[in-house]
Amino acid sequence: MSTAISHAEEVHTHAHDHEHEHHEPNFIQKYIFSEDHKTIAKQYLIMGILWAFVGGSLSIMFRLQLGFPDMQLEWLRPILGSWIDESGKIDKEFYLALVTMHGTIMVFFVLTAGLSGTFSNFLIPLQIGARDMASGFINMLSFWFFFLSSAIMFSSLFIETGPASGGWVIYPPLSALPQAMPGSGLGMTLWLTSMAFFIVSSLMGGINYICTIINLRTRGMTFTKMPLTIWSFFFTAILGLLSFPVLLSAALLLIFDRSFGTSFYLSEIYIQGQALPNVGGSAILYQHLFWFLGHPEVYIVLLPALGMTSEIIATNARKPIFGYRAMIGSLMGITVLAFIVWAHHMFVTGMNPFLGSVFMFLTLIIAVPSAVKAFNYITTLWKGNLIFTPAMLFSIGLVSLFISGGVTGIILGNSALDINLHDTYFVVAHFHLVMGSASFFGLMAGVYHWFPKMFGRMMNSTLGYIHFWATFVGVYAVFFPMHYTGIAGFPRRYYSFTALGNDGQNAFTDLNQFITVAAILTFSSQAIFFFNFVYSIFKGKKATENPWNSNTLEWTTPVNPGHGNWPGEIPAVYRWPYDYSKPGAESDFIPQHIPFSATPESNLPEENEEIAKEKAIESLLAAQNESYNR
Amino acid sequence: MNYLIGLLSIVFFILAISVIVKSMKINKNLSEAEDPNSAADSSNNINAYGMLAFWFFGTVAGVWSFNASAPDFLPEAASAHGVTTDKMFWISMSVVTLAFFITNTLLLFFAYRYRYSKNRKATFYPVNHKLELIWTVIPAVVMAILVFSGWRTWRDITSQAPSDAVVIEITGHQFGWYVRYAGNDDNQLGNYNYKLIDETNNIGIDFTDKNSFDDFTATELHLPKGKPVLLKIHAQDVLHSVYLPFHRVKMDAVPGMPTKFWFTPTISTDEMRAKLGKKDFNFKLNCTEVCGRGHFGMAITVFVDEPADYKKWCAEQKPFLATNPAYLAKVPENLKAKAAKYIPAEPISVDSTATEAVSVN
Missing domain, CATH: 2.60.40.420 (Cupredoxins -  blue copper proteins)
Incomplete structure (x- = not known):
């Protein structure tokens, strides 16, 4: 501890001689069209939080229909207007619109933009020791394309024919034919336009993340000294960069089919008393293209959460992450395998069964690196000295949800078992736990952990604990029982279960009520977070530079890091980020910028050899400064 | 009704935790000074006990709700391949439930057992290749067995239909x-x-x-x-x-x-x-x-x-x-x-609607 401080002071003393050239930005440059990665990160975060409340409230509306099918929803008429039908219930088409928009918003706008956009932007420069992103301008464009995309998607909620309604996967022909359902009209056009901008935004972000990580690491920050957060953001960006363009092409072909009479996805269709001229297209082609993004998307959402959790668990267990290299290896394995498992979403689409066998094998391989990650998290807790900050609680929650949702993937990845479970609530339970809730917990963990660096103040931890317990109990209460309805064969995206016959609709009446009430409570308890978040930005306790006693570089910046992040020189990096509770060391953490020569008492034999390299690392300072002045 | 009781108990569980957390906060000033070098606060132990409580109530709720829901599960499969896949489902389900239970138990128990104490230092334990090898190989082997039996069943189900079908x-x-x-x-x-x-x-x-x-x-x-x-x-x-x-x-x-x-x-x-x-x-x-x-x-x-x-x-x-x-x-x-040959001898009325297909809704 004392060495850390003295070294930090040392850095400060010879600071200021190198003034990073900047002029005082005006309000618009500082808060709206900002090129500062920290501001852009906060913009993403605030958008993500707002979207999460929109997406969540949509789910509450359809849960009301599922839990209380006889309930009078006349009181929603002021908001929903004619989407409440004459009998005072949710319109059947609007129900599908709710399901569709809930999925779209949560997957893309909350867990992709809100999670990756926020933390990749915020943490990459701070943790690798860079003054900003490789291109601040493209970074700014990335956010504003996202904003444009959000505005279009949000506006589609208010048009008369309703937003897109064919499920978040928008399979054609349903999404291609406006006569098939009203949501496939203007709503779908807006959906596609919005997603096109979204993809542009995410590509701009991704290119920036990759360039920054490769080129702008501070001196000494080799790849094997990078925190796991950065590794996960790196692989996430690669996943997005390679898969989002495929979604764009899928969307473009769909736009052509919708507007220009092409037949990429359409063939032999007779609808509303009319035989369409389209022949030769393939509806399955769309599904292949969609899931080529759609499956990596699961990991785009999940990997940042896993990376941040690694960091938070190590910090708060006061223990190095177990198996650092295995963690990188499993991230890499997941990244590669993520591209070759997509067709497990399509076992019963009529795809060649042999292809199904191949994808079943590949899918179950991806369970191995995932299992390794779970075991490594658990071993990191073993013999730790655990500090339950709200971030730590959410991280432990993430590991639990990741396991609980992950194990059923082994069932669903088995094509023979998927026949009966496909498109039932078993699938809904699976992906809401492993991808939805786990990633959401990662997002929350990240907010609680890095809030002090973002806003210079602390969030109230007591409210954080209450928020965690309510949410942790809540998501299990909501999603765990859905396995049961899935095993009972209840299909998803059903307005009601009357057509199952044999009193099927009465089988789980009380269970569905329970899920709905639990969902409402869980959703309401997010208000605790919202209050805490907003209140703490303005009135929270003042934070210190390094409130969690963490090792990574962002904690060496001032409480409110300014433009350029470090007022003086960027610190050099000498060691990996996980030197917690090192035997022999005085303090229970040794930050990355402390050279081995300063800690002879705790160095391992091979680390003493590293001392010789320190001179070489320091000598890179001039080159590093010059690269910023070019 | 049973579920509503379950729900109420969860609500009370949440309330109980929040009350305890609150009271701890009030007592903060009375309790001994916190370790200034640590972010651990007086709620740390409560959160640790919360992990144990979650494990206990979660297990009870899981077992009970499964048993309560089981009567509504799909009954015995009414097709030849369905009997095979159902059996495989329940075998796979027991394997993954076991893995789920063990890992979640370890996770929550470790969280409780290794809660912060200022008298203890965490063990510096960055890597153990043997351990990692074991838990890479075991899931891989289990997965291989599951996938192989799944593949054989899938192959049989999707094989060519018999010619007399x-x-x-x-x-x-x-x-x-x-x-x-x-x-x-x-x-x-x-x-x-x-x-x-x-x-x-x-x-x-x-x-x-x-x-x-x-x-x-x-x-x-x-x-x-x-x-x-x-x-x-x-x-x-x-x-x-x-x-x-x-x-x-x-x-x-x-x-x-x-x-x-x-x-x-x-x-x-x-x-x-x-x-x-x-x-x-x-x-x-x-x-x-x-x-x-x-x-x-x-x-x-x-x-x-x-x-x-x-x-x-x-x-x-x-x-x-x-x-x-x-x-x-x-x-x-x-x-x-x-x-x-298929046309009946006497003409039947042309407006026959006998074949009007069923259309729900």
């Missing part, structure tokens, strides 16, 4: 299913073409194909018990998915791309009624691919008959051509004589 055509449309049988004479479905669809010929049967002449349509699905059945699946407008929950059958219906699924029903409707003690039980065919407004209601009833009863039912059905003799005009000249 009863061929039935299912066509999905917004919002219902058309059923067409291959007829009593040739067990061969005639061609169809979506451009031939009209108000009466709503499947688009092609009467230039002689196999079409004896084909008959139905508003419900009849299957012979113990005989392989090959479903040939089409869709007219958007994606649909044939789902026979009790037979563990699911296959998408895709416009422009015929799909198929073959299986052998093993339990007749009567036997299932007796088994379940429900006199009005019926098998169903539902839709599981979102297809629009009426998606959830898109169902027809399925009857599994004893082979003799099935034969009798088939014999009672009249070919489409017999009920709609007007379509004789579409038959090419050289096949007219063959087709005419």
Whole structure:
């Protein structure tokens, strides 16, 4: 501890001689069209939080229909207007619109933009020791394309024919034919336009993340000294960069089919008393293209959460992450395998069964690196000295949800078992736990952990604990029982279960009520977070530079890091980020910028050899400064 | 009602935690000074006990809710392959439930056991290759076994249908299913073409194909018990998915791309009624691919008959051509004589709506 401080002071003393050239930005440059990665990160975060409340409230509306099918929803008429039908219930088409928009918003706008956009932007420069992103301008464009995309998607909620309604996967022909359902009209056009901008935004972000990580690491920050957060953001960006363009092409072909009479996805269709001229297209082609993004998307959402959790668990267990290299290896394995498992979403689409066998094998391989990650998290807790900050609680929650949702993937990845479970609530339970809730917990963990660096103040931890317990109990209460309805064969995206016959609709009446009430409570308890978040930005306790006693570089910046992040020189990096509770060391953490020569008492034999390299690392300072002045 | 009780207990659980946390906060000033070098506060132990409590109540709730829900699970599979996949499901489910339980127990127990204490230092334990190797290999082996048995079953299910399989055509449309049988004479479905669809010929049967002449349509699905059945699946407008929950059958219906699924029903409707003690039980065919407004209601009833009863039912059905003799005009000249055999001697009224397919909603 004392060495850390003295070294930090040392850095400060010879600071200021190198003034990073900047002029005082005006309000618009500082808060709206900002090129500062920290501001852009906060913009993403605030958008993500707002979207999460929109997406969540949509789910509450359809849960009301599922839990209380006889309930009078006349009181929603002021908001929903004619989407409440004459009998005072949710319109059947609007129900599908709710399901569709809930999925779209949560997957893309909350867990992709809100999670990756926020933390990749915020943490990459701070943790690798860079003054900003490789291109601040493209970074700014990335956010504003996202904003444009959000505005279009949000506006589609208010048009008369309703937003897109064919499920978040928008399979054609349903999404291609406006006569098939009203949501496939203007709503779908807006959906596609919005997603096109979204993809542009995410590509701009991704290119920036990759360039920054490769080129702008501070001196000494080799790849094997990078925190796991950065590794996960790196692989996430690669996943997005390679898969989002495929979604764009899928969307473009769909736009052509919708507007220009092409037949990429359409063939032999007779609808509303009319035989369409389209022949030769393939509806399955769309599904292949969609899931080529759609499956990596699961990991785009999940990997940042896993990376941040690694960091938070190590910090708060006061223990190095177990198996650092295995963690990188499993991230890499997941990244590669993520591209070759997509067709497990399509076992019963009529795809060649042999292809199904191949994808079943590949899918179950991806369970191995995932299992390794779970075991490594658990071993990191073993013999730790655990500090339950709200971030730590959410991280432990993430590991639990990741396991609980992950194990059923082994069932669903088995094509023979998927026949009966496909498109039932078993699938809904699976992906809401492993991808939805786990990633959401990662997002929350990240907010609680890095809030002090973002806003210079602390969030109230007591409210954080209450928020965690309510949410942790809540998501299990909501999603765990859905396995049961899935095993009972209840299909998803059903307005009601009357057509199952044999009193099927009465089988789980009380269970569905329970899920709905639990969902409402869980959703309401997010208000605790919202209050805490907003209140703490303005009135929270003042934070210190390094409130969690963490090792990574962002904690060496001032409480409110300014433009350029470090007022003086960027610190050099000498060691990996996980030197917690090192035997022999005085303090229970040794930050990355402390050279081995300063800690002879705790160095391992091979680390003493590293001392010789320190001179070489320091000598890179001039080159590093010059690269910023070019 | 039981679930509401469960819910209330969760609410009280949350309330209890929040009350304890609050009271701890009030007592903060009374308790001994916190360790200034640590972010751990006085709630640390409460959160640690919370992990144990979560484990305990979670386990109780999990076991109880499973048992309470089990009576509503799908009963024994009514098809040959379904029995195999059900068995595999429950075996896989026990394997993953075990893994789920052990890992979650370790996670929550470690969280409790290794809660912060200022008298203790965490163990610096960055890596153990042997351990990592073990827990890479074990899941890999378990996965390999599961995947191999799954693959064999999948291969058998998706194999070529036996040549003597009863061929039935299912066509999905917004919002219902058309059923067409291959007829009593040739067990061969005639061609169809979506451009031939009209108000009466709503499947688009092609009467230039002689196999079409004896084909008959139905508003419900009849299957012979113990005989392989090959479903040939089409869709007219958007994606649909044939789902026979009790037979563990699911296959998408895709416009422009015929799909198929073959299986052998093993339990007749009567036997299932007796088994379940429900006199009005019926098998169903539902839709599981979102297809629009009426998606959830898109169902027809399925009857599994004893082979003799099935034969009798088939014999009672009249070919489409017999009920709609007007379509004789579409038959090419050289096949007219063959087709005419199916036309009843006395003319029947042209406005017959006997074949109007079922349309829910």
